[in-house]
Structures are given as C-alpha cells and as structure tokens.
Amino acid sequence: MEGLLQCPANYVPLTPISFLERAAFVYGNKVSIIYGNTRYTWRQTHERCLKLASALTRLNISRGDIVAAMAPNVPALYELHFAVPMAGATLSALNVSLDEHALTIILHQLRPKIIFVDSELVQLVSKVIHNKNNTHLLENHHDHQPLLVTIRDVSLDRQTQWDLEVREYEQTVAMGESDFQAMGPTNECDPISVNFTSGSTGTPKAVAYSHRAVYLNSLGLILRYNMGKSPVFLWTVDMFRCNGWCFTWAMAALGGVNVCIRNVSAKIIFDSVQLHKVTHLCGKPTILNMIADSPPVEQKPLPSVVDVIIAGAFPTNPVLKRVQELGFNIVYGYGMTEALGPALIRPWRSSQHHHHDDDGNDRDDHNLKCREGLHNITLEAADVKDPTTMQSVPSDGETIGEVMLRGNTLMAGYLGDAEATQKAFSRGWFRTGDVGVRHTDGCIEMKDRAGDAIVLGKEVISTLDIEAILSSHPKVKEVAIVAQNDVVAGQVPCAFVKLKEGKCSNAEEILEFCAEQLQKAAMVPKTVRFGDLPMNSTGKVQKSVLRERANAIEKQCP
Amino acid sequence: MEGLLQCPANYVPLTPISFLERAAFVYGNKVSIIYGNTRYTWRQTHERCLKLASALTRLNISRGDIVAAMAPNVPALYELHFAVPMAGATLSALNVSLDEHALTIILHQLRPKIIFVDSELVQLVSKVIHNKNNTHLLENHHDHQPLLVTIRDVSLDRQTQWDLEVREYEQTVAMGESDFQAMGPTNECDPISVNFTSGSTGTPKAVAYSHRAVYLNSLGLILRYNMGKSPVFLWTVDMFRCNGWCFTWAMAALGGVNVCIRNVSAKIIFDSVQLHKVTHLCGKPTILNMIADSPPVEQKPLPSVVDVIIAGAFPTNPVLKRVQELGFNIVYGYGMTEALGPALIRPWRSSQHHHHDDDGNDRDDHNLKCREGLHNITLEAADVKDPTTMQSVPSDGETIGEVMLRGNTLMAGYLGDAEATQKAFSRGWFRTGDVGVRHTDGCIEMKDRAGDAIVLGKEVISTLDIEAILSSHPKVKEVAIVAQNDVVAGQVPCAFVKLKEGKCSNAEEILEFCAEQLQKAAMVPKTVRFGDLPMNSTGKVQKSVLRERANAIEKQCP
Known part of the structure; x- marks a missing residue:
C-alpha cells in the first residue's frame, strides 16, 4: 500500500534492552535490586549496565562475540544480562555446579572472549583455562585465551586468595562511561544468550535465544503469571537456567524488585519473604520439598500470598498440601530450555483439590487449570501430533502422540549444530520428544519425557x-x-x-x-x-x- | 552464528489472529461476546470468523484489498476485526457519524471492495454509492462498485426497509466454511487496518496500522491497565476509534468477555456493569459527564471497582470526584490515532487527590501516576524535544518542547500520503505536534495540543x-x-x-x-x-x- 514507511521511528528491533531503558525513565527511583545491604534503583542499574557495556567495548568485545559468566544469583550476573547485549555481544550464563570436565567441554564449544567468575569459582575456572591440555581448545577466534573477570562478594566471610593480576568486576564497571550508546541487535533475531540444556540424556546442547524471542517471552510470562503490580521477585531459580526463565528481563519490563541471593534454603526463603514482602518465586520442585520439610521455627508467617512457579518433576501430594497450607500459591509450568522455560501451564494431577465449576460439576484442579489457559500468549501453538503423519491426535485423553510447539518464543537453534537444529524444527514444529495426550476440552497433558514411556x-x-x-x-x-x-x-x-x-x-x-x-x-x-x-x-x-x-x-x- | 535457523517453527509473523486461535483453544467454552440475548463462546467466535473469512475469499477479497465497515459496537464489527485480516485483507472501520460529504471523501480514499453497513446506516451509504456524481470516484481497483453487506440487528424495534438485493451479514457468514485456512499477513509489517483521524484541523487522514504494531500494542495495553484476570469489557469506546484502542484484539488475547452495545448512556453503563459484572470500560471524557450527571435512580451500586480509561479533553474536578465516589477508578491516557490510542498515562492535574509517598512528602496524583509509569511497555521511547535541534528539553518542568514518540506501536503511515508520513516520522521520531514539558522526575506533561498554545x-x-x-x-x-x-x-x-x-x-x-x-x-x-x-x-x-x-x-x- 502506498504512503507507508518502515523507519527508525516506527520500527525498533525487539530487545529487552528497551525494558531497562524504559525502567530507568519510568521507574527511575524505584528499587531494582536488593542483595544483602546493597540496593540499587532502576536508574542506577541502567547506568551501571551502560558503564559495563562501555567497559566491554574497551575490552574489545564486539558483535558476534560471546561473554560467559559463572556465578550464583548475585547482582553482577543480573547486570550482565543487559550489559552484554548492550555491547552487541551474546551472554552465556554457566551452571555453577559444572565440574572441570564439563566446564572444559562447554568452554570449548563457546570460546568466550571474557569469562566473569564468582570469587568462589575462580579457582575452578582458572584451573580449566590454565590446564596445558586445554590451551589449544580454549583459544577463541582471536587466538587469545579468554580474559577472566572476578566477581568479588563482600558478603563472603572466607575470602578466597586474590590473584592480583585477575581483573575485578567493580573495577571493570568503573572503567566504563555512563554516556555509552547501547548497541543492541542489528536484527531482532540475532542471539542474545546461549543456555546449556542439562538434558536427561547425552551431551549438553548450546541453546541460543534471540532478542525477539526473549522480549516476547518476557511479556508472555508477565501475563501468564499475572505479575502486573510491582512484583518483588526472590531469585530462587538459577539465572543460568533459561536466563532465570527470562525473569531477568521481565523484571525490568515491570520495574519490579529483584531480591538476589547466593544460596537457596527454606530459612532464606522465609526470611526474604518477610523482610522484602516477596510476591513471586520460582524454580525446581525441590524448593517445595525444602519449604515443606523446614523446621517450624523457620516457617515465618507470610505477609501475603506468595506465588510459586514450579517446573520439573511433579511434587508429591503431601508436599503440595503442606506448602499450600503455609500460604504459598503453586502454579505448575511445563517447558524446556528450547522453549525458554515454562511455556505451558501443566495440569494438576492431584486429586486433593476439588472445585465446582459454573455448571455445578465437580472438577479437579487439572481441568480448572486447563481452563485458565494452556500455552503462553506469546507461543503461537501447542499440539499433540503423530510424529510421522503430523496429524493432531484426537482429543480423547487417551491417544498418545508427541507434544509439539510452534512460535516466536522458541530457541533460535543449537549453536554449532545445524543438524540437531534442523531435526528439532522439522516440518514446521518444535519436537519436544515428550509424550502426551489431548483431552476432550482441548487441553494437553504431558504423559512422559522423551524415551521414558x-x-x-x-x-x-x-x-x-x-x-x-x-x-x-x-x-x-x-x-x-x-x-x-x-x-x-x-x-x-x-x-x-x-x-x-x-x-x-x-x-x-x-x-x-x-x-x-x-x-x-x-x-x-x-x-x-x-x-x-x-x-x-x-x-x-x-x-x-x-x-x-x-x-x-x-x-x-x- | 552457526547452527541457528529461522523457520516456520520458531518465527511466526506477529498478528492478533494468533490471539483468537489461541482463545478458541485455551478459552474455548468461555463467553467471548454478549449482546442483548446473543452470546458466543471463544470457540464459536473463532468459527464464525473463519466462516466469514472464507466467505470474503469467495467474494473475491484477496491480499491488499480493503474491506470497510460502518456500524456501532455490535458483534459483527468485532468479528470483522479478525475475519478481514484472516482473509488477508485490511479493515477500515468508519465513524458512524460521518455525513454524506465526509463519507464520500473517505470512500474515495479507501476504494473498498466490500462495505459492511449497519441496517440503520444503509440508506446513507447507498445514497453515497449510488450518487451519479460519485460513481467514478468510488470504483475500486477492479472497476467495480463496492459490494454492500447489511448488518441486520434483531434488537431494533423499528426495522428499516429491506432492499432484498442487498447481501446480509448472517447469510454471508453462513456461506463460508469453518475449515478455512486463515491467511494472516505474509509480513508482520503489512497493514491490518486503516483508521481515520478526526484531527482538530484539516482533512481526515487515513492512518494504517501493521499486524506487528497492533499485536504488540494489545499486549502493552493489557499490561498497562493490569487487565490480567478475565476482564469483562463494556464497549463504550467506538470500535472505529483506533480499532477500539486495540481492545478488540486485546480481549481475544485475554479470553475476556466483550459486552457489545449499540449506544452509550449512563443507564446502559450502570445496567451492564450490574448485570455482567463489567470490570473495564473506556472512551472519551464525556462518558464521565454522562455518569456524573445521571439521575440517582439510574446509579446502581457497582458489584466491584470498575476501571475507566479515559483519553481526550480533561474532565472537570467535580465530575472526576463524583464518578470516583460512585466506585469507578479513573485512569487518564494520552495518545492519538497515530499511536494506536492512549500510549502514555497522562498525569493528573487535579489538586483534590493527595497522597503521601514513601518519603512522607505530600504528592498529588500527578506525581503519583507518573511514578506508576509513563509510556506503555511496548512503546520504545517518549520524549520532549526541541523540534529544530532534536535535543531533549531539560527536565525542569518549564522548558517547552514537542512531545515525540518512537517505537513499534506507532502507525505504519498515512495511506496514500507518503509526504505526510515522511514528515510525521522525520529524523527518527514521530512528531505529535503537541507541546509539553519534562518534569524533574523525568515524567512528561502534555501542555497543549498542536497549534493551540x-x-x-x-x-x-x-x-x-x-x-x-x-x-x-x-x-x-x-x-x-x-x-x-x-x-x-x-x-x-x-x-x-x-x-x-x-x-x-x-x-x-x-x-x-x-x-x-x-x-x-x-x-x-x-x-x-x-x-x-x-x-x-x-x-x-x-x-x-x-x-x-x-x-x-x-x-x-x-
């Protein structure tokens, strides 16, 4: 049609960097991060990220480079989620429990120019990098060893030995300039991050996310979990897991409060909830076990209901019941690294929670949750199909097929493995490999993980x-x-x-x-x-x- | 980076058609539309839209065509918001109060292939089309007169004369097939709709919206107005006004209830709120006057707080006060047709609402609302700039500049007027023409409409x-x-x-x-x-x- 125009005024590549820029403007004086005695506002977080991005540029980071980070959920790792893409690069947050062998394989795959490492993990990473057998493996594309930057933690009692030649995080932030012009992606489908699947079988895969995917998934998450009103988010899910299920970026979109913690325990959860009025937390079902099994002296009363979003193996009924009694509202997600975290609300199987629906029928939570919605709003489709014919299975609750997903909030692919990417996306759908059925009301129920049935x-x-x-x-x-x-x-x-x-x-x-x-x-x-x-x-x-x-x-x- | 892939599994053009498809799947049995005694579920609405899209294709509608509609907020106009793009075409919903002269000019500009017309407006539209002076003007690109389809309304007492040769809406829906494959856009930046600005000066301009823009704006609206929990939306804003501020599509995203009405009055508002438990309504500030001035006998108690989103001229303090006393929560938006409706929360000027902030300072709603956020999450930037130097004005609350916007939720341009589009988007920003200041806390205050200061x-x-x-x-x-x-x-x-x-x-x-x-x-x-x-x-x-x-x-x- 004539007269229309696509230009920088009305077309901006979708990227979560926009969320932080807007947060600095709209929620400038609101608290962004709490960590022990450290507090930042959104204006400060934006400024620190700009400085860090500027410093990264000075350290020769440019488009297409990978910056790795290995740290627990401390503020530095949160900031890197913005600063690295603001320098045009791609972030890979690594699992802190990787051993020497696994870390070597992963660093070989990534070839990062810089690795940010928590002070407690510096020894491990140094060992891998300085191992003579690995020297060749770890050289990045510029034939240099990756640069190490240590993230020191003032909250740690036992200080590790400091290698004075190793660069330090706060010094690095300080060397940058706050009037740096954030770069962002040239194309919104460019990768912003790489996350490794822990996959129940085989070697870890490097799953790349695009700026577009994480932008949309952040909005989808907020809507899915109804997080509209200034949430206070306790970081019980690892930021290295699907970038904290994309809550890293979603919290900037909302101008919420990030309560960062180094370790997760029932005591820390109850103390944080009471002190900071936490509204949301999420992670593995083991969190529920932690809460349920905690000694009564640690179980402080909650200031108000706390939403707990869980994904992974299904918790037992007694655990669910106990945690609900303590005032937590549990939501169960189903997803995987390739889908940027939980992409569907997973139906309840528990028979303990019965409700009456509008028609007066007795329905368990299973059906009730189904009606609340299944796939996230930014995921275009979820279906159960015969993987050979690609036909949808009948909605009879019995016929088994493969759960398949399609939409903008799926990975950009497996880094360095075009064959695996092609296979995962064959014939227009992402193949989860998981086995499921479709119920009469249209809802999908995951029956088993790939290969387990x-x-x-x-x-x-x-x-x-x-x-x-x-x-x-x-x-x-x-x-x-x-x-x-x-x-x-x-x-x-x-x-x-x-x-x-x-x-x-x-x-x-x-x-x-x-x-x-x-x-x-x-x-x-x-x-x-x-x-x-x-x-x-x-x-x-x-x-x-x-x-x-x-x-x-x-x-x-x- | 190697191994990544953009394919139909992980890249789907952003379009609100996805919202309806998902609603049919996830909210299938929930009510989508209430209009008098008529009720549809989301599954039915999806099926009706597919049939209508199929019928449009049979009536030779194809990509790039324009379908016009002139009707009050009845279900048919809602359905056309999905069915027309599902047939690959662009919808233009016309102002029902256009006179013969204005309608002639607009139809000349649009050259629609089909016009859907409410039965009360058929005479006017017929007159314009069959006026011999207009014959040449209204021929569309295929040298045919536009086809008229009448939307009959069973709720009308006085039936207008029926021209038996004129096609009827329900018959048209019935001729379509529900297994039609929805087309959607080939490119997400393709236009989905054209809306005419009523502009305080000059001739109306045809403002085109892209699929991408309305998809993102729908999500932005939901987040802005915190509409997460199954909203019941009373249609007091005209669907021909920025496509009902994009709430047409946003309601499908949420699986909410659309309460359609032919006319707006205080009685209809109070009755609907009580009967259907309305949670949200919006429109011009005259709605507030209507509510404030209504006789007490009509003022039924509200089942719960109703959010009223208003944009346009500022209501008077007594009206604001009265409406709030009746249980309505008023939110004030600032925007324009080119920004798809309200794009910023406009600060309060009222001095009647004082609050204490966290620092114990007395702040009026003005500042309080500012802190709640200014521009919508899906609008990348809003600023006040010197239109010559393009520098931001100082944040002193005094220096006047031009309010400028930048982001994905702006129009695709003025249809058929490349020059006006270029001018509106010059130097990377949309020029609102409105005069404003920036406060010390960063917030923008609109001071006057273009040319009025x-x-x-x-x-x-x-x-x-x-x-x-x-x-x-x-x-x-x-x-x-x-x-x-x-x-x-x-x-x-x-x-x-x-x-x-x-x-x-x-x-x-x-x-x-x-x-x-x-x-x-x-x-x-x-x-x-x-x-x-x-x-x-x-x-x-x-x-x-x-x-x-x-x-x-x-x-x-x-």
Missing part, C-alpha cells in the same frame, strides 16, 4: 502417571519408574523407591498399594528396588542410569 | 492549564481557551465559557476567579464570551472555529 505392545504407559500415584504412599519419599525389558510384554514397569526417613516397607506392600490405586494392571510394577535415586546436577532423576540398573537386575534374576 | 513573546502558555482551573469554577460547565491576536503581546488568552444550566455569571466574576487562581497574570484571559462550544463529531471542541471567532471579536471591538 513404557511400551506394552500397542499401549504406551506413562511412568509419570505411576509415579504420581506411588508418591502418595505415606512411606514413600521419592519414586522413579523406568521401563524394564520383558520377553513376553516387551517392556514392563520397574519401580525405584526411596522411603522416608525411619520408614520400613517391602516390595509386597508397595505392589499391593499399586494394584489398589492404579487404573490398569499393566501399570503395576513388576519389580521394586529400594534406595537413593541418582540425580543429575539440575536435580532430575537420571532415568537412563536406572534403566541400566533395571535391565541389569533382569539379567541377574531371570 | 498561546505564544507570549518567548513564553508559551498552555490553554489546557487555564481550562483546568477555570473548569473548577462552580458555575462553569464547559470552557475553552484560545489564542487571540494582540498588537502588544502577540497573543493573549480568550475564554469561551458555557455555564451550568440555571447559572448566571459575567466576565468580571470569571476574570476575578482567574486572577485569584491562576499562577501568572499572563494566563488571565483578556476576553470572556458565553455560550455553547462548537464540537466536532468526536466530541472535541473545535478550537480553530473559536480562534476565528476570537479574532473576529477583536476586529469588531478594537
């Missing part, structure tokens, strides 16, 4: 369904169900059970409970093993390890 | 400032201040005053009040004239007419 002839059994029931057994603390090969049936369920402290049980008791509670006989495990469950660094049960054990058992006892 | 040597006086004070006079119902030429001072203020019914006053009394209340002597009008104020079709005082009168007076009485 048990295949019994034509029937597919969800290990999560069995775990949900078994975890409600009064003596059971944790449970994992995996597929065990079976000559007759193909695969059968095998249960690994960790009992609560001081509790005693045996296979007969567990199996009897299963037979009573489970819908189908085929869901009852054929074997029960007791003991600790193997976890990976993100707190996920390593089902691949258990599958090996289950099948080793089979060989031992034929 | 009074220039006294180097000083610029805001007519809005004088009007705000004068409208608080107990005998004054409406007031308008315009510039009157003066040999000595250059320009001086001239007041046009409409008194309340049954009240008597004279120039001396008014001027004495002004001298007491106004900050500067130069703000006191030199002349006062009593009587009705001339209004344009959108309820704005026609200051250009008053300026002519003021200067004619001068000539008569030298």
Whole structure:
C-alpha cells in the first residue's frame, strides 16, 4: 500500500534492552535490586549496565562475540544480562555446579572472549583455562585465551586468595562511561544468550535465544503469571537456567524488585519473604520439598500470598498440601530450555483439590487449570501430533502422540549444530520428544519425557502417571519408574523407591498399594528396588542410569 | 552464528489472529461476546470468523484489498476485526457519524471492495454509492462498485426497509466454511487496518496500522491497565476509534468477555456493569459527564471497582470526584490515532487527590501516576524535544518542547500520503505536534495540543492549564481557551465559557476567579464570551472555529 514507511521511528528491533531503558525513565527511583545491604534503583542499574557495556567495548568485545559468566544469583550476573547485549555481544550464563570436565567441554564449544567468575569459582575456572591440555581448545577466534573477570562478594566471610593480576568486576564497571550508546541487535533475531540444556540424556546442547524471542517471552510470562503490580521477585531459580526463565528481563519490563541471593534454603526463603514482602518465586520442585520439610521455627508467617512457579518433576501430594497450607500459591509450568522455560501451564494431577465449576460439576484442579489457559500468549501453538503423519491426535485423553510447539518464543537453534537444529524444527514444529495426550476440552497433558514411556505392545504407559500415584504412599519419599525389558510384554514397569526417613516397607506392600490405586494392571510394577535415586546436577532423576540398573537386575534374576 | 535457523517453527509473523486461535483453544467454552440475548463462546467466535473469512475469499477479497465497515459496537464489527485480516485483507472501520460529504471523501480514499453497513446506516451509504456524481470516484481497483453487506440487528424495534438485493451479514457468514485456512499477513509489517483521524484541523487522514504494531500494542495495553484476570469489557469506546484502542484484539488475547452495545448512556453503563459484572470500560471524557450527571435512580451500586480509561479533553474536578465516589477508578491516557490510542498515562492535574509517598512528602496524583509509569511497555521511547535541534528539553518542568514518540506501536503511515508520513516520522521520531514539558522526575506533561498554545513573546502558555482551573469554577460547565491576536503581546488568552444550566455569571466574576487562581497574570484571559462550544463529531471542541471567532471579536471591538 502506498504512503507507508518502515523507519527508525516506527520500527525498533525487539530487545529487552528497551525494558531497562524504559525502567530507568519510568521507574527511575524505584528499587531494582536488593542483595544483602546493597540496593540499587532502576536508574542506577541502567547506568551501571551502560558503564559495563562501555567497559566491554574497551575490552574489545564486539558483535558476534560471546561473554560467559559463572556465578550464583548475585547482582553482577543480573547486570550482565543487559550489559552484554548492550555491547552487541551474546551472554552465556554457566551452571555453577559444572565440574572441570564439563566446564572444559562447554568452554570449548563457546570460546568466550571474557569469562566473569564468582570469587568462589575462580579457582575452578582458572584451573580449566590454565590446564596445558586445554590451551589449544580454549583459544577463541582471536587466538587469545579468554580474559577472566572476578566477581568479588563482600558478603563472603572466607575470602578466597586474590590473584592480583585477575581483573575485578567493580573495577571493570568503573572503567566504563555512563554516556555509552547501547548497541543492541542489528536484527531482532540475532542471539542474545546461549543456555546449556542439562538434558536427561547425552551431551549438553548450546541453546541460543534471540532478542525477539526473549522480549516476547518476557511479556508472555508477565501475563501468564499475572505479575502486573510491582512484583518483588526472590531469585530462587538459577539465572543460568533459561536466563532465570527470562525473569531477568521481565523484571525490568515491570520495574519490579529483584531480591538476589547466593544460596537457596527454606530459612532464606522465609526470611526474604518477610523482610522484602516477596510476591513471586520460582524454580525446581525441590524448593517445595525444602519449604515443606523446614523446621517450624523457620516457617515465618507470610505477609501475603506468595506465588510459586514450579517446573520439573511433579511434587508429591503431601508436599503440595503442606506448602499450600503455609500460604504459598503453586502454579505448575511445563517447558524446556528450547522453549525458554515454562511455556505451558501443566495440569494438576492431584486429586486433593476439588472445585465446582459454573455448571455445578465437580472438577479437579487439572481441568480448572486447563481452563485458565494452556500455552503462553506469546507461543503461537501447542499440539499433540503423530510424529510421522503430523496429524493432531484426537482429543480423547487417551491417544498418545508427541507434544509439539510452534512460535516466536522458541530457541533460535543449537549453536554449532545445524543438524540437531534442523531435526528439532522439522516440518514446521518444535519436537519436544515428550509424550502426551489431548483431552476432550482441548487441553494437553504431558504423559512422559522423551524415551521414558513404557511400551506394552500397542499401549504406551506413562511412568509419570505411576509415579504420581506411588508418591502418595505415606512411606514413600521419592519414586522413579523406568521401563524394564520383558520377553513376553516387551517392556514392563520397574519401580525405584526411596522411603522416608525411619520408614520400613517391602516390595509386597508397595505392589499391593499399586494394584489398589492404579487404573490398569499393566501399570503395576513388576519389580521394586529400594534406595537413593541418582540425580543429575539440575536435580532430575537420571532415568537412563536406572534403566541400566533395571535391565541389569533382569539379567541377574531371570 | 552457526547452527541457528529461522523457520516456520520458531518465527511466526506477529498478528492478533494468533490471539483468537489461541482463545478458541485455551478459552474455548468461555463467553467471548454478549449482546442483548446473543452470546458466543471463544470457540464459536473463532468459527464464525473463519466462516466469514472464507466467505470474503469467495467474494473475491484477496491480499491488499480493503474491506470497510460502518456500524456501532455490535458483534459483527468485532468479528470483522479478525475475519478481514484472516482473509488477508485490511479493515477500515468508519465513524458512524460521518455525513454524506465526509463519507464520500473517505470512500474515495479507501476504494473498498466490500462495505459492511449497519441496517440503520444503509440508506446513507447507498445514497453515497449510488450518487451519479460519485460513481467514478468510488470504483475500486477492479472497476467495480463496492459490494454492500447489511448488518441486520434483531434488537431494533423499528426495522428499516429491506432492499432484498442487498447481501446480509448472517447469510454471508453462513456461506463460508469453518475449515478455512486463515491467511494472516505474509509480513508482520503489512497493514491490518486503516483508521481515520478526526484531527482538530484539516482533512481526515487515513492512518494504517501493521499486524506487528497492533499485536504488540494489545499486549502493552493489557499490561498497562493490569487487565490480567478475565476482564469483562463494556464497549463504550467506538470500535472505529483506533480499532477500539486495540481492545478488540486485546480481549481475544485475554479470553475476556466483550459486552457489545449499540449506544452509550449512563443507564446502559450502570445496567451492564450490574448485570455482567463489567470490570473495564473506556472512551472519551464525556462518558464521565454522562455518569456524573445521571439521575440517582439510574446509579446502581457497582458489584466491584470498575476501571475507566479515559483519553481526550480533561474532565472537570467535580465530575472526576463524583464518578470516583460512585466506585469507578479513573485512569487518564494520552495518545492519538497515530499511536494506536492512549500510549502514555497522562498525569493528573487535579489538586483534590493527595497522597503521601514513601518519603512522607505530600504528592498529588500527578506525581503519583507518573511514578506508576509513563509510556506503555511496548512503546520504545517518549520524549520532549526541541523540534529544530532534536535535543531533549531539560527536565525542569518549564522548558517547552514537542512531545515525540518512537517505537513499534506507532502507525505504519498515512495511506496514500507518503509526504505526510515522511514528515510525521522525520529524523527518527514521530512528531505529535503537541507541546509539553519534562518534569524533574523525568515524567512528561502534555501542555497543549498542536497549534493551540498561546505564544507570549518567548513564553508559551498552555490553554489546557487555564481550562483546568477555570473548569473548577462552580458555575462553569464547559470552557475553552484560545489564542487571540494582540498588537502588544502577540497573543493573549480568550475564554469561551458555557455555564451550568440555571447559572448566571459575567466576565468580571470569571476574570476575578482567574486572577485569584491562576499562577501568572499572563494566563488571565483578556476576553470572556458565553455560550455553547462548537464540537466536532468526536466530541472535541473545535478550537480553530473559536480562534476565528476570537479574532473576529477583536476586529469588531478594537
């Protein structure tokens, strides 16, 4: 059409840098960050990020470069989420629990020009970088070793040895200029960050996010969790996990308060909630266990309801109940690194929460939450499809298919692995690999993670369904169900059970409970093993390890 | 960076059509539209829009075509906001109060292929189309007269004469197929709609919006007005005004309830609020006058607080006070058609609402609202600049400059007028033409609409400032201040005053009040004239007419 124009006045690349610029203007005097005795306002945070971006430019960071950071949820890591893209570069926040071997692999993949490291982790990172075997691996594109910048922490009692030749974070901020012109992306689809999937199987993948994706996902999150009114956000989710599920940027969009913490414990949660009037926190379900199991003396009354957004393995009913009784409102998300964190509200399975709907029918939270909305507003579509025909499964709550997503809030791809990217996005949809069904009301229910489901002839059994029931057994603390090969049936369920402290049980008791509670006989495990469950660094049960054990058992006892 | 991919799985053009598709899936059984006895669910609305889009395609609508509509806020006009872009075309919703002359000019500009017309307006539109003088003007690009489709209304008592040869809306919907594949934009910057500015001066301009802009603005609106929890929206703002300020699309994003109405009155507002538990309504400040002046018998108690979003001329303090007492929460927006409606929260001037801030200082709502945020989250920047140097004015609350905006939620341009578009967007900013200042806390205050300010040597006086004070006079119902030429001072203020019914006053009394209340002597009008104020079709005082009168007076009485 004639007369229309696309120009800098009406087309600005979507980037969360805009959120910070606006926050400095609109919420300038409001508190942005609280960390111990440190407090910043949004104007200060903006100024510090500009200075840091300016300093990065002086340290030869330019477009296309990667800056890595390895630190707990301290203010510096928050600032890097803005400063690095303001210098035109891409941030990779690394898991603080990586060991020497894993860190070496990841740094080799990233080849960062600069690594910002928390003082407690400097020794580890130095060791990796100065290991002679790694020298060649770690040279970045400019044939230099990455520059180390230490993030010192005044709150730490035991100070680590200081290598005076190592650059320091605050000194670096101080060398920058606050009138720096933020660069931002030339194209909104340029990458802003790289996050590593902890994936239950195989080697970690480098998942890149675009400026456009994280901008839109931040808005989608705010709307999804109804965070409109000056939220106070307690940083219990790691910023290295999907950039703190994009809450790093979303908090700037809202001008909310970031309560930064080094470690997560029930005491810290209760103390922070009471002191700073926290409204939201999120993370792994283990947070709920922490809260539920905390000694009553630590459980301070909440000033008002606190929304807790959880994603990962499903918590047990007693834990859910206890945490709700303490005044927390739990919302359950389903997502993955490739979808920038939780992208769907995951339906409740708990049978403990019944409500009456408008029609007077008794509905459990499952359906109630479904009606509240499923996929986030900025994700264009979520479906369950036959991965071969790409047809949607019927909405019968039974036919199993693959959960697939499509939309602007998905990753830009796997860095350095075009083949894996192509495969993940084949035929117009992101393949989660997860198994699910579609209910009659249209809602999606995730049944099992990729590769975990048990295949019994034509029937597919969800290990999560069995775990949900078994975890409600009064003596059971944790449970994992995996597929065990079976000559007759193909695969059968095998249960690994960790009992609560001081509790005693045996296979007969567990199996009897299963037979009573489970819908189908085929869901009852054929074997029960007791003991600790193997976890990976993100707190996920390593089902691949258990599958090996289950099948080793089979060989031992034929 | 290598390995990344932009493909249909992770890049979807931003369009509000996604909102409707998601609403059908996520809020399928929730009510979408209430109109008299008519109710639809989101699944039904989606299906009806698909059928209508399919029918439009059968009627030869294709990409780049314009479909016009002239109707009050009935469900059909709501549906057209989705169905027309779903057929790949652009919607132009026309002002229902256009006269034959204005409609002829606008249709000539648009050349729509189809015009949807409310049954009450069919005669007018037919007359324009069948006027032999217009035949040539109205031929569209395919050398056909536009097709008329009548929107019949079962709620109307007096049925207009039916021309059996004229196509009818419901028949048109019925001829479409619900399995139609929605088209959407090929590029998210393609136009979705054209809205005409009623502009206080000159001829109306055809303002085009892009899919991207309205998608983002819808999310920005929801966040700005904190509409997260299943809102019930009463349609008191015309859908032909910036597409109902983009609330047409925003309501689909939220899965809220649209309460459609043909006319706006205090009785209809109170009845609807009580019956449907309305949570939000918006529009011109005259809505507030309507509510404040309604007979007590009509003023039903509100089930809960109703948010009223207002933009336009500033309401008087007594009206504000009365409406707030009745339970409405008033939010004041500042914007224009080119910014897709209200883009900034406009500060309060009222001195009646005082609050204590965190520092214990007494602040009026003005400052309080500023701190709540100024420009919407999806608008990248708002500033006050010297239009020649393009430098920001100092934040001193005094230095006057031009209010300028920049961001993705601005128009795509003026349809068919590349020159006007270039001018409006020159040097990277949208020029509002409005005069404003920047306060010490960074907040922008609009001082006067383009061309209305009074220039006294180097000083610029805001007519809005004088009007705000004068409208608080107990005998004054409406007031308008315009510039009157003066040999000595250059320009001086001239007041046009409409008194309340049954009240008597004279120039001396008014001027004495002004001298007491106004900050500067130069703000006191030199002349006062009593009587009705001339209004344009959108309820704005026609200051250009008053300026002519003021200067004619001068000539008569030298």
